[in-house]
Amino acid sequence: xxxxxxxxxxxxxxxxxxxxxxxxxxxxxxxxxxxxxxxxxxxxxxxxxxxxxxxxxxxxxxxxxxxxxxxxxxxxxxxxxxxxxxxxxxxxxxxxxxxxxxxxxxxxxxxxxxxxxxxxxxxxxxxxxxxxxxxxxxxxxxxxxxxxxxxxxxxxxxxxxxxxxxxxxxxxxxxxxxxxxxxxxxxxxxxxxxxxxxxxxxxxxxxxxxxxxxxxxxxxxxxxxxxxxxxxxxxxxxxxxxxxxxxxxxxxxxxxxxxxxxxxxxxxxxxxxxxxxxxxxxxxxxxxxxxxxxxxxxxxxxxxxxxxxxxxxxxxxxxxxxxxxxxxxxxxxxxxxxxxxxxxxxxxxxxxxxxxxxxxxxxxxxxxxxxxxxxxxxxxxxxxxxxxxxxxxxxxxxxxxxxxxxxxxxxxxxxxxxxxxxxxxxxxxxxxx
Amino acid sequence: xxxxxxxxxxxxxxxxxxxxxxxxxxxxxxxxxxxxxxxxxxxxxxxxxxxxxxxxxxxxxxxxxxxxxxxxxxxxxxxxxxxxxxxxxxxxx
Numbered sequence: 086x087x088x089x090x091x092x093x094x095x096x097x098x099x100x101x102x103x104x105x106x107x108x109x110x111x112x113x114x115x116x117x118x119x120x121x122x123x124x125x126x127x128x129x130x131x132x133x134x135x136x137x138x139x140x141x142x143x144x145x146x147x148x149x150x151x152x153x154x155x156x157x158x159x160x161x162x163x164x165x166x167x168x169x170x171x172x173x174x175x176x177x178x179x180x181x182x183x184x185x186x187x188x189x190x191x192x193x194x195x196x197x198x199x200x201x202x203x204x205x206x207x208x209x210x211x212x213x214x215x216x217x218x219x220x221x222x223x224x225x226x227x228x229x230x231x232x233x234x235x236x237x238x239x240x241x242x243x244x245x246x247x248x249x250x251x252x253x254x255x256x257x258x259x260x261x262x263x264x265x266x267x268x269x270x271x272x273x274x275x276x277x278x279x280x281x282x283x284x285x286x287x288x289x290x291x292x293x294x295x296x297x298x299x300x301x302x303x304x305x306x307x308x309x310x311x312x313x314x315x316x317x318x319x320x321x322x323x324x325x326x327x328x329x330x331x332x333x334x335x336x337x338x339x340x341x342x343x344x345x346x347x348x349x350x351x352x353x354x355x356x357x358x359x360x361x362x363x364x365x366x367x368x369x370x371x372x373x374x375x376x377x378x379x380x381x382x383x384x385x386x387x388x389x390x391x392x393x394x395x396x397x398x399x400x401x402x403x404x405x406x407x408x409x410x411x412x413x414x415x416x417x418x419x420x421x422x423x424x425x426x427x428x429x430x431x432x433x434x435x436x437x438x439x440x441x442x443x444x445x446x447x448x449x450x451x452x453x454x455x456x457x458x459x460x461x462x463x464x465x466x467x468x469x470x471x472x473x474x475x476x477x478x479x480x481x482x483x484x485x486x487x488x489x490x491x492x493x494x495x496x497x498x499x500x501x502x503x504x505x506x507x508x509x510x511x512x513x514x515x516x517x518x
Numbered sequence: 519x520x521x522x523x524x525x526x527x528x529x530x531x532x533x534x535x536x537x538x539x540x541x542x543x544x545x546x547x548x549x550x551x552x553x554x555x556x557x558x559x560x561x562x563x564x565x566x567x568x569x570x571x572x573x574x575x576x577x578x579x580x581x582x583x584x585x586x587x588x589x590x591x592x593x594x595x596x597x598x599x600x601x602x603x604x605x606x607x608x609x610x611x
Contacts (some may be wrong), residue, residue, distance in 0.1 A: 138582065243572045244575065286578045374596070386536070388534050389534075397544060419569055420560065421558055
């Protein structure tokens with residue numbers, strides 16, 4: 086059995102090579118005996134672990150040391166798992182490439198390229214060490230980096246895992262999931278932390294599993310929008326799936342772009358309210374109040390610690406819910422969300438899962454990301470946002486390479502049908518080897 | 519709508535300091551993003567209810583009892599008699 090000292094050395098090496106860690110403890114204590122004894126894992130830095138600093142990628146939380154542990158993590162620890170550090174991320178989860186923060190992870194397959202965001206540290210950590218992580222997705226923050234780094238990433242149904250102890254981005258969208266080297270490990274860890282929790286009123290018990298139909302569908306437009314190399318790799322994976330006897334049909338979605346706009350309106354609106362609490366009274370940066378003439382001076386000084394993307398999302402989110410614009414943006418987006426949920430649920434009545442590339446491209450070079458406008462940046466989430474907005478479970482599974490970089494196939498199932506997603510993810514994984 | 523002015527108004531309300539350069543850049547970028555969001559105007563949503571969550575969340579009730587917790591002030595640097603000590607609300611004369 087690997088010793089904790091050896092594991093921590095491996096973690097430090099991964100951080101030195103790929104800048105993937107926000108925090109590495111000096112040592113780790115003995116763990117409980119359980120099914121995950123001997124499992125070492127890292128945790129995204131927006132999940133609280135008592136006594137371990139948590140910044141969620143933002144300077145405004147500098148100095149914050151949570152006095153409690155997130156339910157998802159305490160459940161894993163109670164079953165024997167050991168936390169060996171916190172992984173870097175886009176500030177508060179605001180990003181697709183993990184460049185919106187002060188410590189930017191590098192892709193282990195090519196350090197000139199992004200690891201993906203916002204759980205970029207998680208995916209880079211798993212790719213570098215083979216060890217799993219507890220990650221989090223709001224609009225694609227597990228699928229995107231998992232695809233870019235060539236690991237498995239699982240995002241559960243909204244509500245399957247308690248959000249207690251999560252530093253939130255958008256409460257109606259945040260979901261705690263996993264990255265791992267294998268489908269089995271990613272789903273085993275997810276199930277071990279799932280289930281309702283009195284500390285999170287939106288956490289739910291799973292619904293009964295549906296009977297499988299043996300029929301899946303590809304979302305044609307999302308394959309069409311992908312780069313040729315990504316399209317070829319993911320279609321090859323679909324062809325291999327056919328060889329297992331799975332029937333594959335094609336479907337089209339009406340609300341792909343509408344889902345993208347609705348998502349960003351809702352996510353930013355919720356983010357702008359969540360970030361209102363960072364005023365230097367309870368967390369992170371807390372300068373001496375005596376040095377300021379008024380509370381406005383004090384709050385303004387504290388909030389100057391927000392980075393550009395945090396400021397942009399606060400501005401856009403506040404605008405979307407401000408008097409005079411709320412109906413046009415926020416309320417409209419909430420109604421469009423209903424149409425998106427209905428569209429996905431209707432298709433998932435007819436098919437076991439829907440398939441699409443996880444991302445329309447391979448991990449971009451940092452030099453290319455710099456050229457993207459915020460709108461172009463947001464548009465990269467076209468494959469991951471719709472299932473996240475609908476709150477349906479999905480997995481990104483490695484499906485070959487393009488330009489020498491990993492490609493992910495995204496497998497999306499109906500609410501609480503993680504078992505069916507797992508089944509197809511294992512078929513794709515087996516056929517990709 | 520003058521987007522740059524709106525950006526300045528919201529930034530002031532949210533206590534976010536912006537440099538002149540940021541005001542220009544955010545004004546331009548927010549304008550581009552809002553123009554994209556405006557495409558939702560074409561989606562027919564009459565009679566469609568809003569979804570504030572992707573799944574039904576049943577109301578969960580618990581006893582209205584105070585439970586011990588260190589979380590609310592656990593990281594505050596300035597706590598007096600269980601209250602947070604903040605900055606002045608107005609300038610002193």
